[in-house]
Amino acid sequence: MLEIKNIDVFYGDVQVLWNLSFHVEEGEIVALIGANGAGKSTTLRAISGLLRPRTGGVYLNGQALHTQEPFRLIELGIAHVPEARRLFVEMSVEENLDMGSLRGEARTRREETRKLVFELFPRLKERRRQAAGTLSGGEQQMLAIGRGLMGLPKVVMFDEPSLGLAPILVRDIFEIIKRIRAEGKTVLIVEQNVRQTLAVADRAYVIENGKIGMEGTGKALLADDHVKTAYLGV
């Protein structure tokens, strides 16, 4: 469904991703894991058009994404829930959700989708008029996810959704991700919280220094010796 083919990505003259390829099939949860600075966020930014691969391409059901303007990707079905949430802190919860559904069908079905998001996150409903900047870390993450869902995406990309959350909230977030998949979405998740991520992922790729190092099912990688020593500290 989502196919990343041989992309090279640069920041200015510095190459960060090297001939990177992987794919995500419909209805899967796929994880990208790797150390800090390996290039995970960069990969997501290249998929969502915020960075352009210098060579290679990104395709959704065969359609090229890397030649599109980034603001069109949400309508094509890509939602990016970015690292550190990136909410509009001065806007209310509800306004942030509205910002997630500006175009096309998402716009016409806004009320309906918002109801679904509030079912998923009742806390957000209670705080719908509150400024996003005054929410707790967990609530902000919920809002960032909710805002992503408002665009009616086919693929939802999460960049470190568990970052900075208390362990109990981290568990909730992974539950939510499973539920989002159950709603028929495809999920691509980037995490440093390797153990829990591999436990929910169907498949995963290990990124090392901007290249794909390994791939396998979540279970297989959890059992792998290299993954154990390098990422699980066992």
Place this chain on the structure above:
Amino acid sequence: MKRTAPYLVLAALVLLPLMQYSPVLRLGSDWMHVIIMAIMWTVTGMAWNLLGGYCGQVSFGHAAFFGMGSYCAALMTFHFQASPWWGFLVSIPATAAIAMIMGFLVLRLRGPYFVLATLAIGEVMRITFENLVDLTNGTKGITIVRDWVDKTPYYCIILGLAVGTYLLIKRMIGSKWGYYFVAVREDQDAAESLGIDTTRYKTIALVVSAILTGLAGAFYTVYMGYIDPQVVFSLGDISILIIMVVMVGGVATFWGPAVGAVIMIALSEYIRTIPYLGTAYQTFFGILLIVIIIYLPNGLVGDYRKLAKLFTRKTPGAA
């Protein structure tokens, strides 16, 4: 109170010229001049605020638009012996064109690069107008014959422009565009990922801001009767003064530019009368700006609660 305030202000402003003829508290024409200037700076402040305050694109080059508008009016007379008032009409496509070129060149830049690019463009415009002597009469400037000695008609025109600007910006900010502008200001990448064509909305804010600033410039020409590139493309007295007006009054507030303009113009008129000060009065503005940034970062309008507290602190039970 909140809802009636704009009407009260407007009523007061409409009645103000009558004070020129009142037997008590007679308003002299020098006072009318200060008031006209304050309203003109309110217009430019509101225009700057649309781009800098709401959309987050800080421009140090608004003199480019102000000067372009000024010259549109002056050149109508200088080259075509037409009424300078045509300059208002001509300035709209002229400043819009400059803004679009500028947008194409610099809106892709972010943060300090954008700021520096706008500063450079303002200066490029000044130097160009100084040197295209055949077109602009160079540093000698252009003098036109003013239509009225009485200040009242100028007052009415600039007030009309200010009210129009206020209504237009209020309308834009109240619409979905307002949300898009703020989204661009708060997080451009997030805005783009959510489907906002950020380049397009930044360009819209820039073009509207430029047109309004250009109209103020055209007004400046017909009102003052003389312009030269150093005056209307001035970095310090136009580009930076506009920013000061907004910072002192309050960034991204509706009334900030008006409050800032009144204070800045009143202060500069007063300070300029201090003997032997010369251009050192600008030092004073520098100090004022530092104080505002430290103590009232949201300006007088944005931080009025803080100010109110300052004055009522001694009677904590009163509030």
